[in-house]
Amino acid sequence: MGAAKSKRVPRAVREQQMLDAAVRTFARRGYRAASMDEIAEGAGVSKPLVYLYLNSKEELFSRVIRRESAALVAAVTAAVEPGAAADRQLWSGLKGFFAHTAERPDGWAVLHQQARTQGEPFAVEVAAMRAEIVRFVTVLIGAAAKEAGCDGELADREVAGLAHALVGAAESLAEWANARTADGTSAFGVSGERERPTAKETAATLMNFVWAGLGRLMAGERWAPGG
């Protein structure tokens, strides 16, 4: 049935359906255990057609990584208001990030959990995307320090460290907020933590935390080991 149906669908559309099925399968099974049979079935096509269009499992995985990376960067970029104050840019970027990862939890799982550790050439593509986001956040924190008139207070290396901390915090929160049990249902509601937080709530938790911390750092306040 799948093979007959596939003849009427343009190749570009069919390829996106294959990539959609591949994202689901890679996210749930992992790259190594994912089978081309399951991906073909998920896309409603024959396995030979998947090979004809996308060549190999490696190439399919590369295409998935590139598509999901581009979608994530596009979502964050579109969310940010260029020219706004640094805090507003950070807030809108965080909202865009958490909204996108909540909408596409499988894409996020492939980028965050699968692609980074499958060696070359996959890890390099995700590392390049992550480095781009870290650079963007570094610039925002630097700009915020400048707006607050205290760019001397925060050394460059500390700004770079804070950007890495913020990106890691966002990744960990996205993983937590989208946690799923083995049967594919939400991990919230079974673990006693009640409902899954919304993307905006998650963004607000992190933004409050980050901005309050940066505000004090820029004011020259430091935590000191007390009695």
Next chain:
Amino acid sequence: MGAAKSKRVPRAVREQQMLDAAVRTFARRGYRAASMDEIAEGAGVSKPLVYLYLNSKEELFSRVIRRESAALVAAVTAAVEPGAAADRQLWSGLKGFFAHTAERPDGWAVLHQQARTQGEPFAVEVAAMRAEIVRFVTVLIGAAAKEAGCDGELADREVAGLAHALVGAAESLAEWANARTADGTSAFGVSGERERPTAKETAATLMNFVWAGLGRLMAGERWAPGG
């Protein structure tokens, strides 16, 4: 030479040497690409002796994960001063974490980058260790809120979110601080970021950030989208 030499060394000592070599190889090559030949050579023993003592690559990897997880949890636990104020416990725990990951970058790479995504049963062991650390941090943040007399200000779910954010930030910072180029040298000094930060500097960057942010959150301050 290795096989002859191995006869004089007690089994327990020899096994630790094999695990040491395995950690290096898994961290550098990844689990799949790591070869038992390289591990045997690194330990200065014959490959059959590695199989005799540790059975299979899967079991070797499991043993490495268990040893490195236990060492990390022990290092953090030993660093924390029980009964101290929450901020002091967090500070000493962070110092312990960054000191340990700086001393054992290969062990950290195996736990953080390899084990989490190699499927069952490896991912489960690392997830259990991570959950234990998140629980500990959740308790500390809850205790800090209580000490500050504002446990009503921070909802339980927000405390859980902050703990996940903090753990993710620490993981990302440890990865950054221990970053290595492909040839095994420090990534600092080539990327224009100068020297590698010390464990204490990294802990201080995160502690300042976290504590200042928590302080403001507990005082009821929230970031609000301005004009």
